[in-house]
Amino acid sequence: MANFKGHALPGSFFLLFGLWWSAKYPLKFLLKRNKCSRLCFERVELAEGIVKAVFSLVGILAEQFVPDGPHLHLLSEDRQSWVKLMNWQHSTMYLFFGISGIIDILTYSSLRIPIGLDRLILSLAVFMEGFLFYFHVQNRPPLDQHIHSLLLTAVFGGSLIIMMEVFLRDNIILELFRTSLAILQGTWFWQIGFVLYPPFGGPEWNETDHGNIMFITLCFCWHFAVAMGIVAISYTLMYWFVQIKSRKASAMELGQLKNSHVSLLNGSDEE
Amino acid sequence: MANFKGHALPGSFFLLFGLWWSAKYPLKFLLKRNKCSRLCFERVELAEGIVKAVFSLVGILAEQFVPDGPHLHLLSEDRQSWVKLMNWQHSTMYLFFGISGIIDILTYSSLRIPIGLDRLILSLAVFMEGFLFYFHVQNRPPLDQHIHSLLLTAVFGGSLIIMMEVFLRDNIILELFRTSLAILQGTWFWQIGFVLYPPFGGPEWNETDHGNIMFITLCFCWHFAVAMGIVAISYTLMYWFVQIKSRKASAMELGQLKNSHVSLLNGSDEE
């Protein structure tokens, strides 16, 4: 879907996951010593897997059965050319994210799936996205190629980080880094949409101007700075939330202690 | 051997090893706590090494002594050109897999070979395969080059994974990843054969068409998804197999316990 929506949609998905992670991982880190939170987080991971799998299924179906989609046909009727390879490509990307979702579900259900497989599959899903993108953007004008290859930096970087998580599971540094790369990917998809298919009309970008290419590179860095900022703000909010909650909890405990003490005293009085 | 058989043969070997590994590694992982299985698996590894070494020897001999092979000649009789470098190249690939087989045998025999050397040599054998392939496919039509360079992704990826196993031995995640890459390599060799040398005739592929190149890239991703599926199915089968076997074993133990209990009671009766 080479139009604005076709970039805004996946962008929104990545942004959604990135923002969700920017709340989840700091919380998990700050509540580490809290035993009851562990079981709760396992259920959250399970839910995340289900959402991922459902989103991917919807994505595949949408790409196949939109009015101008391939409707599961691969070869044209005269068997001379391929039908809507772009849609097939996007379907394939969703397929791998779907597999990742299923493995997430299996990991956090009661089966004996080896620990770390979920990260490996997620890493491969992201790698496959980058792999298909890489061949996707060949033979395009310079600006188009450059803006997509900047995206690839975030994609392959993300794949590498998740691969490291196979061996360094629950490492908060890697998780926060992955989160910021997911947000970056999300906002950058939107940026690509705005540059290549301006939604509100306006003048088109000169796709061969070197100044534009330099500006886009700068712009990518600013997106990353913003993504890091969002993660930082989210971390701070979670920190305050945990602080307030733990104060309340200890206040309540203190209250209960007092009450029980009073009742104890009363009890001893009654004796 | 630039024909269909020349691609189907190595493809079958990789597929065979991949399928075998897809049964072996899940079994080893699921029977980890079982002490008696350890010795059994060492014997299996020894057998695998022997098979690898024998296959490689057969491969070298076949490449050298097929009717149109070099018959161990390297220089043509007029000393002006090289004889059948392609066959020599394949012989060299087999040679390294042969060395890997021998090291496997030595590792699981009683000698004091350093642990991990078997993985290093296997990794180097796979690297050498990729290394020779890399220079093998230069100066070819775009589709031919692309379809082979996709193979290289699997080959070099596999080499890297096995290199990591030198330091992270018996890591089930790496072993399953390696297994799926071996299956991918096997099926992709078959795919190359079907695309470049259609065995049942049919129209030839346009080797410069961009659509074909895009389709082949997609196709590679699907092969990988299928390879992952095969590993998943194999893992599930092994899981059931181990479950059933352990239930039977405990049932039998229970039966023996009962019997012994009965005989004990009888014994005490007789007293």
Add this chain to the structure above:
Amino acid sequence: MANFKGHALPGSFFLLFGLWWSAKYPLKFLLKRNKCSRLCFERVELAEGIVKAVFSLVGILAEQFVPDGPHLHLLSEDRQSWVKLMNWQHSTMYLFFGISGIIDILTYSSLRIPIGLDRLILSLAVFMEGFLFYFHVQNRPPLDQHIHSLLLTAVFGGSLIIMMEVFLRDNIILELFRTSLAILQGTWFWQIGFVLYPPFGGPEWNETDHGNIMFITLCFCWHFAVAMGIVAISYTLMYWFVQIKSRKASAMELGQLKNSHVSLLNGSDEE
């Protein structure tokens, strides 16, 4: 700022940090067993973070508000072209180092920031510097490109080393390596200034001569050798300093011991 000063200034900053690190890290390593030094070093790290943040802020303001700077304008008034992208690029580089400084401050203050985040952000700041440089030097004469791409070796090497420090914190080998790369970067910036914008006039360099390119490559190696030499000298000086200090300390202790012994004897005499 494509002139001599524009290269001498950042060069001086990197050189300053490199020289400072070449004293700090050996001292930290040699005083490792000394408990009281730990708290002292935390305060030093805090100060370093503040200096980094302030330098970066000054850098951003300078790049924006020099007479021929963009004064925070991005689009020209006719909205047809970008304003002073080079200055914006440098501002962006400073921005990431500024973020790194802030994270350093937060890490060594009393907040619960995850350990290792400071190294990740520093690594990303250095990566971003290299990333922007990489696109900065395209479309230039061969010598200009080559002299900048040599710099990139040091930059990306440094980024990789710092990334490793996320997981191998307080590893003296990595710290000394990083220090020598920082010094190398500093002196190489000066070298670039001297070659491309000779400050004392003199003949210009032939920017396409292969001999010049070969010489510059050699020169880069010598700079690295000198950087390693500086680190070695600094390490030796710190070693002597610690030796002398510890001898004095033990001499003083011995002195006090003697005195107390004497006074004890006197005391027992008086009895």
Add this chain to the structure above:
Amino acid sequence: MANFKGHALPGSFFLLFGLWWSAKYPLKFLLKRNKCSRLCFERVELAEGIVKAVFSLVGILAEQFVPDGPHLHLLSEDRQSWVKLMNWQHSTMYLFFGISGIIDILTYSSLRIPIGLDRLILSLAVFMEGFLFYFHVQNRPPLDQHIHSLLLTAVFGGSLIIMMEVFLRDNIILELFRTSLAILQGTWFWQIGFVLYPPFGGPEWNETDHGNIMFITLCFCWHFAVAMGIVAISYTLMYWFVQIKSRKASAMELGQLKNSHVSLLNGSDEE
């Protein structure tokens, strides 16, 4: 020194070090439990460092003061061109190996040099060799470029392996791998000499023929197989040597035990 000797000389050095390592590392591994061997090996490492430093010094002096060398001049007398940059390049390579030798000496002397620095510096020396080679072989005929870039595979591979040894010190797998790469480098230098500057005359190689390039690639693989074979043979010899020695030692101990027993008996007789 673009002639046969100029390649045979460094080749011999690498071969010498490779062969020496192929005896040293297996011995160290097989005698690991032997406590007295540890001190002995430290002295050996010290000697190796001294040899490395002396060889490098000789190399630098030879490159500078051969009759057609630069005699420490860098600029020609008319200050228009550089003098003998090739010799300066080789001197620089030797310089880094010399620094590595000095660090080896310091590591195994009584100073408090951080452990692992010797490997880092050796890795950097090898990297610098590859780095200078990389720019050294540009603008040459295809065969010349190819034969040198094959060498670079061994060089950069070696640098990477030694860098890993900084963190995985005394890992026999890495040490044997490094040894085989050193031998490969040695024999390949000789091969380059034979191909580009045939010492016994004979027909020159066609430097643009694709067949020759394919053959040379194959040849490189064979060299590596031979290098691995040499290491394997050396390992086996050391294994036998240790076996025989330990048998003799236990036989002698047994003998002494018997003698002491006999003398004890005699002694008790005399009583």
